[in-house]
Amino acid sequence: MFSFKEIISVTLILFSVIDIIGSLPIIIDLRRKFGAIESEKATFVSGALMVSFLFVGEKILKLFGVDVSSFAVAGALIIFLLGLEMILGRTIFKSEVEADGAAHIVPIAFPLIAGAGTMTTLISLRTEYQTANIIVGIVINLVLVYVVLKSSEWLETRLGPGGLAVLRKVFGIILLAIAIKLFKTNLLPQF
Template sequence: MDISVLVKTFVAVFVLADALGNAPIFLVLTKGMESEQRDNVVNRASIVATGVLLLFAFGGKWILKYLEISMGSLRVAGGLLLLLIALQMLQGELDTPVVDETRDVAITPLAFPLLAGPGTLTAVMLLMSESPNAHLSVVVGIVSAMLVTWFIVRLSARVDHLIGPEGAVIITKLLGFLLAALAVEIGSAGIRELFLT
């Protein structure tokens, strides 16, 4: 096992998955859920994100090539998806408690594109192609990073009762604005890649 490749993969995936940045968004999206429901959402989101990352690590280039989808298009789609969520947050549509039966946020937007976004998918594809003799190291790096991410996001649910209703509204609006900016950044990077390169 190549330790340098493992460490490089771990750092890249952990930073791009941005567990600390996504933890507050998770709290907003799971408002109104019981503790057990939130834990289930985190578990499903982490498993799906890890599965997607491993799938793209091994077959991403072929999948995109077969479907004739460029990374630029993937970035634009991810940006649009995040922008829709951000607009809902800014308009207060996510302020009302909604339980898991009516709104499943584990797959979208938590697993994809927040935890396993275009940047993370690109990184694992590149790391796998750059390390043809160290695939195991890349896989262990991905799984380790997602385990740490799972742990951080899972702990964030315990903070929910500390912020109170007013704090939740303020945080929702602020995060909606920041998420909108992130969505535009991801989408514009995709547009530049599609039309200016």
């Protein structure tokens, strides 16, 4: 049931899509505006959203008459655009981050961590990977998210703007490759 290879693949895919390192500038800005970030709450809420969507997402799709392969292709398109956004440094998707009283939960847990790209990816992953391996990948990513949130100030000083830019571009290329694989797996066999 558990596959080390699947867990590593799922973990890397989710890490690229969540892009907690790429979101570091936004997290740093929120920390400056609101003081400390409630890392525990943000991590817990984003984890609850991801696990819930993993189990209920397919039922929601059926309610709208959409099959998982079609959703996976749509997810591949979103992942492809996210990858382009990271590589080219252009904003394709509008940021939904707003400064309100729930700065720890709303902009960080949703949409930064458990946003549309993450939700789409989770449904897409269900077409190729075992659910148990996906859950382990989610948990590993939540640990990484928690560590990054807790150490955002330290990371800001160590990586610098150049280091953050390089990481963002590397994960952008990984996302493009993932998107192409999802297209091949879910779209090409139908033709």
